[in-house]
Amino acid sequence: MTQNRLPISVCLVAGNEAHRIARTLESVKGWTAEIILAIDDKVMDGTDRIAEAHGARVFSQPWRGHAVHRNFASAQATQPWLLAIDADEVVSDQLREEIISAFQGHSRRAPPAAYSFPRLSFFYGRWIRHGDWYPDRKVRIWRRDCGRWEGNPHEKLLVQGRTERLQGDLLHYSMESLEHQIQKTFASADYFVSQCQTRGRKVSFADLAFRPGWSFFRSYFLRRGFLDAWQGYVIAWMTAFYTFVRYFKAFEAQSGKPKSPQ
DSSP states (O other), rough: OOTOOEEEEEEEESSSSSHHHHHHHHHHHTTEEEEEEEEEOOOOOSSSHHHHHHTOEEEEEEEOOHHHHHHHHHTOOOSSSEEEEEEEEEOOOOHHHHHHHHHHGGGGGGOOOOEEEOOEEETTTTTOOOOOGGGGGGGEETTTTEEOOOOOOOSSESSSSOEEEOOSOOEOOOOOOHEEEEHHHHHHHHHHHHHHHHHOOOOHHHHHHHHHHHHHHHIITTTOOOGGGHHHHHHHHHHHHHHHHHHHHHHHHHOOOOOOOO
């Protein structure tokens, strides 16, 4: 391992991300021991070549879900600690320094099994610091023998042991366009439908009538989304829209498809 680098394997999972992955790689290069990039076998835009130019080791396999691919990336790592990051995320300077400081303290006290930190999202020219989008705390650093990813598409790291909280932000450049966000909304709604079916959860008209409005009220007023200017207002409405879509799709699935007129 290069001297002064932390014993961390950075594990990235990506598709066609050539337009933005360099920024992510630059944020973890130089202070971590290695970078692992796991791509699916349909990547054709040069994402792998950009990663290799930044010193990453690149591995490919057919896409079988977020958790499977994250575990695949983790399996290629050689270091005792893992840091999971996506191609639309950047480790801020503050978070980097906080991670370095935490690891320097391992010689003085027993380290935790994992670390969590807030994720700060960028939306139409503004960092969103209120509403449902922040602090959006994520567990992304863990001892490799203490965690494993499960779930699809909303994968979650299951950790055995204590998680310590860091305060530096992971920067998130998620929304490329409204169309992209709507696509993600419908994909997430389909997952909610499957969860309802698996658990025998029934959706009522009351869910459709009240949950979207409550989502807006919670995001915009209770969680102070109004402090994020017009962007906070839009996000609150997007949250309400997502809530309506997922409950209506579940309602539609349990009710059966409407019959076409004769």
